[in-house]
Amino acid sequence: MSLTHHARTLLRLETHAPEETKAFGRAFADQLQPGAVVALFGDLGAGKTHLVKGICRALGVAEAEVNSPTFTLINEYSGAPFPIYHFDAYRIKHADEFYEMGYEDYFYGDGLCLIEWPARIAPLLPDETLVLYIEHISEQVRRIRLMQPDDN
Ligand code: ADP
Ligand code: MG
Numbered sequence: 354m355s356l357t358h359h360a361r362t363l364l365r366l367e368t369h370a371p372e373e374t375k376a377f378g379r380a381f382a383d384q385l386q387p388g389a390v391v392a393l394f395g396d397l398g399a400g401k402t403h404l405v406k407g408i409c410r411a412l413g414v415a416e417a418e419v420n421s422p423t424f425t426l427i428n429e430y431s432g433a434p435f436p437i438y439h440f441d442a443y444r445i446k447h448a449d450e451f452y453e454m455g456y457e458d459y460f461y462g463d464g465l466c467l468i469e470w471p472a473r474i475a476p477l478l479p480d481e482t483l484v485l486y487i488e489h490i491s492e493q494v495r496r497i498r499l500m501q502p503d504d505n
Contacts, residue, residue: 360500387434395487423443436465
C-alpha cells in the first residue's frame, strides 16, 4: 500500500485522557475480523499502545500483557478467539528485515496484526490495511483518524 492512497478520513474524534483512547480501541475492536491488519501511525507518546491495549482487552487479552514490543519486534497475545500479533517496526531500518522474519505469514494469515510505526514497512502493508492516525494535540488530548482503505 502506498501512503497517498488513503487520504480520505472515515472517522475523526478526539480523546481527552488515556482511558478514552483505550475506550476507542475497545469500540474499534468490533470492526475487526480475524486476518485484519491495523496500522497505527503517530509519534512517540501519541497513544498507539493505549489504543492497542483497548483493542486487545475487548478481544479477551489482559491489558497488562500488552506492551510495545520495542525490543522483540512482535508480541503475540492469546486469549482472543484468534491470535493477536502486536508489531513495533520502530527499529526496522530496511523492509528486508521484515521479509526475513516471514511477515507474509502474519499479514496474510488468520490472526489480527496491530502495527506501531508502520511507516517503515508501508510498502509491505496489504491494500486492505486499516489505517489509524493518532495526533498529539495537547498534554491530554489526542486526535484519532480512521482512513478509508484502498479500494483498488
Ligand atoms: P505510543 O505507543 O504512541 O508511544 P503510549 O500509548 O505508550 O504511546 O503512551 C501515550 C502516553 O500519552 C501515555 O503516557 C499516556 O498517559 C499519555 N496520554 C495523555 N493523554 C492521552 C490520550 N488522550 N490518549 C492516550 N494517551 C494519552
Ligand atoms: Mg507504543
